[in-house]
Amino acid sequence: MDRLRIALAQINPHQGQIIVNADRIRAARAAAAAHGADLVVTPEFSIAGYPPEDLVLKPAFVADCVAAIEALAAETADGGPGLVVGGPWRQGDSLHNALYVMDGGKIIARRAKHELPNYGVFDDKRTFIPGPAPGPVAFRGVRLGLMICEDWWFPSVCETLAESGAEILIAINGSPFELNKPYARVDLAVARVVETELPFVFLNQVCGQDELVFDGSSFVLNADNSLALRMPAFAEALAVTEWSRGANGWLCAATPLPPVMSGEEQTWRAMMLGVADYVNKNGFPGVLLGLSGGIDSAITAACAVDALGADRVRAVMMPSPYTSADSLEDAAECARLLGIRYDTISIGPAMEAFGGMLGPVFTGRQSDITEENIQSRSRGLILMAMSNKFGDMLLTTGNKSEMSVGYATLYGDMCGGYSVLKDLYKTRVFALSHWRNENFPEGAKGPRGLVMPLRVIEKPPSAELKPDQTDQDTLPPYEILDAILTGLVERELDVNGLVAEGHDRATVVRVWKMLDRAEYKRRQAPPGVKLGTRAFGRDRRYPLTNGYTGLVK
Known part of the structure; x- marks a missing residue:
């Protein structure tokens, strides 16, 4: 096969609504079929929504996910596009975060997530067992290097796929939004392309899930590092990409790019x-x-x-x-x-x-x-x-x-x-x-x-x-307060570090103490939208009873 149409389904799953999510995948496949797609790719854990957290500890939940995936696989017997769907995979006593490749009415391959993130908002190691480094999947004459989210953030998985014959790298993701992260992902993908000399597909879900927001912002990089596609941010979308094989490998036809978003x-x-x-x-x-x-x-x-x-x-x-x-x-x-x-x-x-x-x-x-x-x-x-x-x-x-x-x-x-x-x-x-x-x-x-x-x-x-009354009766001016807080919260600086940057020591000490004393309030606060790298509750977790004062004198 020298031509391939890959549909990228940037969908908004509803956590735990397995039947609803399966129907959403069906709708994306039907729309892609109308455009002649050969393969429809959906995001990480698309059958249930990511992160599933402790839902996957329920055997009935896992069984329902797998049953829905098997039903989707059976439907590919109609001669239409194949499917890549994310969901749980149980092998003996091991539960994996996996992807399923379906074609011709059956599941033709499974791949388990190899790199399990366990930092910030992620705790995949709490519920999943890592799979082996994945090998390529043969799909209609093309060797696809399929992987899941964290797998491509490090060089090893992409290099393993390239060395074992992958022709196109495809990563399905549940990658949460942080300010400017959509553009940071492209920069990181460039490194993977340079290392492997292969084109790279990034597909992300788009949704709000409790505190987390997933922005979509899916994209395709060709092997020459040109950006062939960028899908909308913060909106569901379906993109049918056109691929052709030449002397130098596979090339994705370029499409107009949306404007760059301000912060x-x-x-x-x-x-x-x-x-x-x-x-x-x-x-x-x-x-x-x-x-x-x-x-x-x-x-x-x-x-x-x-x-x-x-x-x-x-x-x-x-x-x-x-x-x-x-x-x-x-x-x-x-x-x-x-x-x-x-x-x-x-x-x-x-x-x-x-x-x-x-x-x-x-x-x-x-x-x-x-x-x-x-x-x-x-x-x-x-x-x-x-x-x-x-x-x-x-x-x-x-x-x-x-x-x-x-x-x-x-x-x-x-x-x-x-x-x-x-x-x-x-x-x-x-x-x-x-x-x-x-x-x-x-x-x-x-x-x-x-x-x-x-x-x-x-x-x-x-x-x-x-x-x-004004806020500044009690608090430092917000320009000063926010600079100190950013140092303490986002950058984990100590008092001396902030003083070295020009802040008044007494003010820094005062803010440090206020920050520590208020932990019990934050523990009782409602959930809210995570926008940066150190959101309270999801990223930054401190003990309520805490006698550590660092360098505060």
């Missing part, structure tokens, strides 16, 4: 997909949130509208005696710009009621942060009551800077089912707010133009829990 657009699209899939796949009719007149709730509302549509987002302003007139105006204007339902419920009566109830036991003590937290918890109670009554999921609005240092109230503003800004520092919140006001992301369901009042972005942030 802001990548981040926004990831947040949109994370929210949309979490809400939709868990069956919520919509979302609600507290709209305070501040930037965090405004950007959360804007992202929710872009992800779900204005008719599925509800906002509640809950003023106290400390709420400024500007905040009342800004929250109302934000709701108007987004076109969402907007309610106002005062927490004044709740503050009076709690003051009366607690007064006898608080006699002789001055007001302090306790009374501030009562305001936040009153708002949390109202929002959770509305969530219970109407079925909408409550979005929390705290950002990574606040969650890092504990500038959040347990059972108050931390109440909720999902966090849009959980992995976004405050300085990036500001930048992203400006970006969204000036840009309209592809696939957004919200309005074009201004979606957040400029005053919301420009005014000093404040929790408004006491007179004339």
Whole structure:
């Protein structure tokens, strides 16, 4: 065979919905067959969604996955395209993360994942046994070097495939999004192409799965390192690639490439997909949130509208005696710009009621942060009551800077089912707010133009829990705070390292202590979209009881 059509099915699986996922694979195969495809390739663990976590410890789950794969294999007897499907493979007592190659009504080959990642968000070694280094699969006269995700991040598997006669390298992936990772993958693939002198196909799933977002961004590199194809980011797609064999091996016909995404657009699209899939796949009719007149709730509302549509987002302003007139105006204007339902419920009566109830036991003590937290918890109670009554999921609005240092109230503003800004520092919140006001992301369901009042972005942030309060009464300026936090969290620097970079020692020590003390709060925080390399909960896991102080004196 000197010509080959390989269809890349960049699909959005629903974790655990095996029949739904199988039907999605069938639909992709039917569409590919209409374009004359010889082979349809689907992502890692496409029959169930990746990562399956402890679902694969259930024998019934594994059996159901295999039964669905065998049914798909039988359907390839129709003379249409072959299939590559990811799923579990049990050999004796060993359970593998595997791929199945199907053609002519049967499974013609299986390959197990050889390199099992066990870092960051990955814990494949908890549930799977590594397979041997894979050899090529003969498919209709072509030797395909098929592998699974982590296998191609290191040279050995690709080199083994090349040395044993593979003609085209194909990697199926469940590769989570991180900022600029779509382009980093291409750079790494170039190294594999240089080492093997073979063309390389990268196919990734696209979905939100709990905290993780998978961006798709599948691509094909020819043996001369030219980029022949890049599929859309953050969207399902099917690409039928045209291959021809020449004197120098196989060549994929080039197609027009989509424009390069800015960091802001990548981040926004990831947040949109994370929210949309979490809400939709868990069956919520919509979302609600507290709209305070501040930037965090405004950007959360804007992202929710872009992800779900204005008719599925509800906002509640809950003023106290400390709420400024500007905040009342800004929250109302934000709701108007987004076109969402907007309610106002005062927490004044709740503050009076709690003051009366607690007064006898608080006699002789001055007001302090306790009374501030009562305001936040009153708002949390109202929002959770509305969530219970109407079925909408409550979005929390705290950002990574606040969650890092504990500038959040347990059972108050931390109440909720999902966090849009959980992995976004405050300085990036500001930048992203400006970006969204000036840009309209592809696939957004919200309005074009201004979606957040400029005053919301420009005014000093404040929790408004006491007179004339601003965040900077308690925290260093966000430019300084975020730089220190990035050093402590993402880069794991110590105090001396940050001081050497020009930061004030006392400020670094103070932030270090706040970061450590707030671990118990973060452990109780809702899941949220992972955007960077060290998201709380998935990547960064610290003990709650922790006496280590490093170089802090």
